[in-house]
Amino acid sequence: MRMTRLLIIVLASLSLLACSDYQRARSAYEGGNYPKAFELFKKMSEAGDIRAEYDLSLMYLQGIGTKQDLNQAWYWMRKAADHGNQLAMVELGGRHEYGVDLDKDETKAVYWFKKAALAGNSVGRYNLAKMYMDGRGVPQDP
Numbered sequence: 594m595r596m597t598r599l600l601i602i603v604l605a606s607l608s609l610l611a612c613s614d615y616q617r618a619r620s621a622y623e624g625g626n627y628p629k630a631f632e633l634f635k636k637m638s639e640a641g642d643i644r645a646e647y648d649l650s651l652m653y654l655q656g657i658g659t660k661q662d663l664n665q666a667w668y669w670m671r672k673a674a675d676h677g678n679q680l681a682m683v684e685l686g687g688r689h690e691y692g693v694d695l696d697k698d699e700t701k702a703v704y705w706f707k708k709a710a711l712a713g714n715s716v717g718r719y720n721l722a723k724m725y726m727d728g729r730g731v732p733q734d735p
Contacts, residue, residue: 614637618630627658628659635649650665653666653669667694674705682717683709686703702724706721707721
């Protein structure tokens with residue numbers, strides 16, 4: 594019983610630390626300290642934080658706090674999406690749908706929109722429905 598309580602306390606503490614790290618990174622970003630935000634997001638991303646993976650990908654994509662690097666941007670965006678970040682899924686779907694910074698590939702767009710939709714994302718659902726209505730990347734199904 595004692596070990597169970599101790600384990601719960603330790604896990605709760607680790608969860609709070611992770612939350613506070615993310616909040617520090619967001620605060621640095623929102624305060625305009627982009628190099629610090631980049632450093633924190635990168636460290637957290639390397640530890641597997643899906644929120645940080647997504648934010649890091651956007652910083653690489655836009656060249657904020659670091660040199661723009663599309664390869665790194667899409668690496669971290671895909672990693673975030675593969676780890677369940679719905680915003681990353683929708684972003685990848687949209688980029689593939691219109692061919693912005695990634696190859697135009699409507700089949701891949703459908704893949705990412707469907708993943709987002711199945712995860713409960715309303716934008717993913719809407720975009721997937723549009724793809725089916727228009728028959729883009731899938732057989733038309735109005």
